[in-house]
Amino acid sequence: MQVALVTVGDELLAGDTVNTNAAWLGERLGERGVAVGRTVVVPDDVDAIREEVSRLSERYDAVLVTGGVGPTHDDVTMDGVAAAFDRQVGEHEGALAYFDRHDTYAAEDLTEGTTHLPEDARLLENPAGVAPGAVVENVYVLPGVPDEMKGMFETVAEEFAGEGTHVEEVVVDAPESSLIDAVAELRAEFDVTVGSYPGEEVRVKIQHPDAETARAAADWFEERVQER
């Protein structure tokens, strides 16, 4: 299973906000064996959201959209997602029923628009806030406020499951360029996916669907590097 993320918000493009939502989702999906193939950041603009959601929902098993959910004037994500599937946005019976069941909010006290969702959408409850999310075809729409996004993702997490992948990490105190031969041998020897991430030290991440192979490859690499 491979998914794409669409994170919505002018503030992300302007650099006022760092995209921690994308990182959190990438990590959480990775734990479930699901890879993120692409992340796209779009402005609060119906056409931009429509275009990217349309493009990515055809190519990936699922698309997770975060941000721009709610009743304020720059919350246009539901409109963009609906447009990607030629649907209208309107009063949603399920959303009205959801607020009826809710202790804290009565539908008549809500800001207009809070109960508006794409037609025939599946409603996603918001365990940490007010505005509900939605699922339209293979597109999941979550809020942008991190706590709300995380809480809502957990309500659908089980719908995301891929082949497990096992990750081993080896930390090496040497320049990344000095590891080139060792990494090439590692990949030839074990058919593993290898990433190397320079910093104060170099972190080498070794992945394989089979835990024993990943572990054996990491042990081999650690020895190989110590030889130098």
Add this chain to the structure above:
Amino acid sequence: MQVALVTVGDELLAGDTVNTNAAWLGERLGERGVAVGRTVVVPDDVDAIREEVSRLSERYDAVLVTGGVGPTHDDVTMDGVAAAFDRQVGEHEGALAYFDRHDTYAAEDLTEGTTHLPEDARLLENPAGVAPGAVVENVYVLPGVPDEMKGMFETVAEEFAGEGTHVEEVVVDAPESSLIDAVAELRAEFDVTVGSYPGEEVRVKIQHPDAETARAAADWFEERVQER
């Protein structure tokens, strides 16, 4: 002037690294009056890089690509950018000359591939590291290591300039949904761009090319909100 960012790296998609490079570039470009219209995160994969660079370079005035620059096996950004313009990657005379001029590195001590750039690329010097960057048509290729990316961006910053935009910020201690009417009136009254960002308090960002208009709109909004 409007640009797109392409940030390359499996570690970004997996959430191992938060995309602070995109935020830094968004902020720095914004200071120069240049808007980021789209940010795309792609894996360390030649085809993915080629596809997104090709798509975005046609639609935006410039594309800034970060990450995957250097001689290790997962550094394939130069190949992807070259492929987007049907060019080859090979030994670059300018890169050889650059290392000849450099005090610290002699070309023969470099890892193979360090001096390989897309043909006819303009070389960008790396003030904080080894691997050079490149400009191909309207695409700027910078390293992913933040200090190297920042240092290299500054060498080309003057090539990015847009109409100035002035930003004023008003912080309001009230729920975002209570500001809807005031924001609508503000936009009707002053033709400004308005973004609202909820947190402990709500930050309302008001933008206009003219500084006086932005300031007047912010003053008006502050008074309007205090009336409640």
